Amino acid sequence: MILAMTEPIAQSGPGFFTNLLIIFLAAAFTENILLTRFLGMCSFLAISRQMKTSVGLGFAVVFVTTFTAAINWLLHTYVMVPLGIQFLEYIVFIVVIAAFVQLVEMVIERYSPALYFSLGIFLPLITVNCAILGVSLFMLNKQNFGFWESLVFGFGSGIGWLLAIVLMAGIREQIKEDKIPPGLRGSGITLIVTGIIALAFVAFSGMIK
Amino acid sequence: MTFWIAVGSLCAICGILALLLVIADGYLNNYGICKLTINKGSKEAEVEGGSTLLSSLNSAGLFIPSACGGQGSCGLCKVKVHAGAPPVLPTEEPHLSKEERESNVRLSCQLKVHNDMEIEVPEELFSIKEYKGTVESLTDLNHDIKLLRIALPEGEEIDFIPGQYIQIETPAYKKTPEPVYRAYSIASDPRDKTHLDFCIRLVPGGICTTYVFEHMEAGNPIRFNGPYGDFHLTDTDKDMIFIAGGSGMAPFLCMLAHIKNEGITRNVTYFFGARSRRDLICLDKMAAFEKALPNFKFVPCLSEALPEDNWEGETGLVTDVMSRHCPDLSNMEAYLCGSPGMIDASVAALTSKGMPIENIAYDKF
Numbered sequence: 164m165i166l167a168m169t170e171p172i173a174q175s176g177p178g179f180f181t182n183l184l185i186i187f188l189a190a191a192f193t194e195n196i197l198l199t200r201f202l203g204m205c206s207f208l209a210i211s212r213q214m215k216t217s218v219g220l221g222f223a224v225v226f227v228t229t230f231t232a233a234i235n236w237l238l239h240t241y242v243m244v245p246l247g248i249q250f251l252e253y254i255v256f257i258v259v260i261a262a263f264v265q266l267v268e269m270v271i272e273r274y275s276p277a278l279y280f281s282l283g284i285f286l287p288l289i290t291v292n293c294a295i296l297g298v299s300l301f302m303l304n305k306q307n308f309g310f311w312e313s314l315v316f317g318f319g320s321g322i323g324w325l326l327a328i329v330l331m332a333g334i335r336e337q338i339k340e341d342k343i344p345p346g347l348r349g350s351g352i353t354l355i356v357t358g359i360i361a362l363a364f365v366a367f368s369g370m371i372k
Numbered sequence: 373m374t375f376w377i378a379v380g381s382l383c384a385i386c387g388i389l390a391l392l393l394v395i396a397d398g399y400l401n402n403y404g405i406c407k408l409t410i411n412k413g414s415k416e417a418e419v420e421g422g423s424t425l426l427s428s429l430n431s432a433g434l435f436i437p438s439a440c441g442g443q444g445s446c447g448l449c450k451v452k453v454h455a456g457a458p459p460v461l462p463t464e465e466p467h468l469s470k471e472e473r474e475s476n477v478r479l480s481c482q483l484k485v486h487n488d489m490e491i492e493v494p495e496e497l498f499s500i501k502e503y504k505g506t507v508e509s510l511t512d513l514n515h516d517i518k519l520l521r522i523a524l525p526e527g528e529e530i531d532f533i534p535g536q537y538i539q540i541e542t543p544a545y546k547k548t549p550e551p552v553y554r555a556y557s558i559a560s561d562p563r564d565k566t567h568l569d570f571c572i573r574l575v576p577g578g579i580c581t582t583y584v585f586e587h588m589e590a591g592n593p594i595r596f597n598g599p600y601g602d603f604h605l606t607d608t609d610k611d612m613i614f615i616a617g618g619s620g621m622a623p624f625l626c627m628l629a630h631i632k633n634e635g636i637t638r639n640v641t642y643f644f645g646a647r648s649r650r651d652l653i654c655l656d657k658m659a660a661f662e663k664a665l666p667n668f669k670f671v672p673c674l675s676e677a678l679p680e681d682n683w684e685g686e687t688g689l690v691t692d693v694m695s696r697h698c699p700d701l702s703n704m705e706a707y708l709c710g711s712p713g714m715i716d717a718s719v720a721a722l723t724s725k726g727m728p729i730e731n732i733a734y735d736k737f
Contacts, residue, residue, distance in 0.1 A: 238385065246377050247374060247377070248374065248378045250378075254382065255382065255385055258385060258386055258389060259385070259389065262390075266396050269396055270400060273401070273486075276461065277459050277461055277462070281462050
């Protein structure tokens with residue numbers, strides 16, 4: 164869908180900002196990284212227990228996806244392609260992500276120690292959150308992406324992940340007191356609910372094309 | 373060629389990112405100098421911000437008791453923070469009651485110093501210091517208890533109340549990657565302010581005791597801090613019962629020396645529980661105390677005396693022996709030192725004989 168959008172189908176294609184908006188909406192909704200590709204499930208299942216921590220981790224992911232997508236695009240376009248070392252993209256991307264997560268960790272520890280402690284191990288684990296690496300790699304598949312498109316794509320994907328975890332946290336806080344069969348408590352019911360939300364998100368798929 | 377380009381660019385990228393992180397760390401983790409105002413200004417300290425309150429206070433010369441070494445598991449390092457603290461952290465929650473939260477009690481090992489703080493600590497913590505002593509001797513008291521004697525550095529003295537304990541630092545060795553602290557009661561005569569004795573029982577697998585038994589030698593340097601604890605004799609005239617077995621004898625050796633020094637004439641009966649003769653310690657010292665103190669009686673009792681022990685003293689559990697000796701405890705005081713199981717059993721036995729719970733003092737380890 165995105166490809167269709169970014170290619171000039173009609174002579175008068177969408178304007179620059181309209182295009183960015185469409186990329187954003189597509190990344191956040193129709194191609195939601197968590198609900199359509201099921202990436203980044205580990206921290207999603209573990210952290211979505213509480214609204215406050217979910218929002219915190221969600222924004223950390225938004226920050227990391229946005230900037231890593233942009234930096235990785237720059238590195239890929241201006242360093243790796245000219246030097247012919249695209250085969251290093253995985254290792255370079257993950258190094259950039261690791262460095263950025265360190266940075267986010269320092270920022271959160273400085274400005275919100277409570278959030279820092281409640282995220283616990285999942286904050287450094289954003290590094291190995293496959294959603295982040297996924298965003299950078301999917302970005303390469305979109306052939307016509309320039310710098311701004313990549314930045315917006317990263318931001319939109321992050322917002323999509325934030326949206327998914329916040330939705331889930333809201334639902335989990337609601338059903339906390341409910342009588343759930345013992346075998347389904349915790350991750351079980353969360354996965355089922357995630358599946359149902361994912362079905363709902365499929366409905367978005369017709370909206371951008 | 374491609375190989376060198378790949379390696380070179382990878383190194384360059386990593387180098388740039390590392391530099392970025394170093395700069396960010398220098399900027400974000402720099403909290404400058406923070407001022408700690410302790411007990412409404414009776415002590416003030418300026419510390420480098422960014423580390424925990426516990427270690428900041430340590431570096432300012434104020435030692436807060438902590439048995440777990442700052443992992444947030446023992447809950448001993450509580451202080452009151454009246455200003456400058458962030459909200460209660462999830463790692464602190466399990467250790468703080470509702471009343472404690474309302475009176476600003478916090479775990480100093482979890483809290484980081486990010487700005488000026490106002491702190492309240494118990495006055496007696498001001499007398500706690502860190503010492504760098506020397507191991508003077510290690511003597512076997514029996515098959516699994518050693519007497520560790522530490523000499524303080526030249527010219528330094530330590531003041532303590534009989535019954536208090538010291539935290540001994542075990543340096544990093546193969547059982548522990550970082551120094552750990554373990555608490556031991558002082559067993560020496562309080563008049564000698566330049567030496568400290570401790571009774572250390574080998575705990576199989578224990579970090580500190582293994583170090584003492586297998587690696588420590590006379591002449592080694594040893595770091596410790598203290599004194600801590602509120603286990604001490606009252607100043608009433610009531611008759612006293614001491615109950616302890618094994619290395620639990622330590623605080624009573626110190627208290628008995630104090631009773632002798634001060635000429636205290638209160639009646640004291642010390643029930644020492646052991647399995648068999650080989651578990652008994654310091655019989656000669658006890659005999660000397662009995663000789664010097666007419667009102668002191670030492671009652672060792674064996675619960676599993678062996679035939680070759682030829683034991684003619686008391687037998688049975690220490691609590692039963694105590695009950696036989698002292699039928700009415702309502703106007704007596706008891707001092708206990710030992711494992712939680714032994715303390716709980718003794719408290720139950722004492723109260724069932726009419727001793728008011730407030731007359732019982734104990735040191736659980």
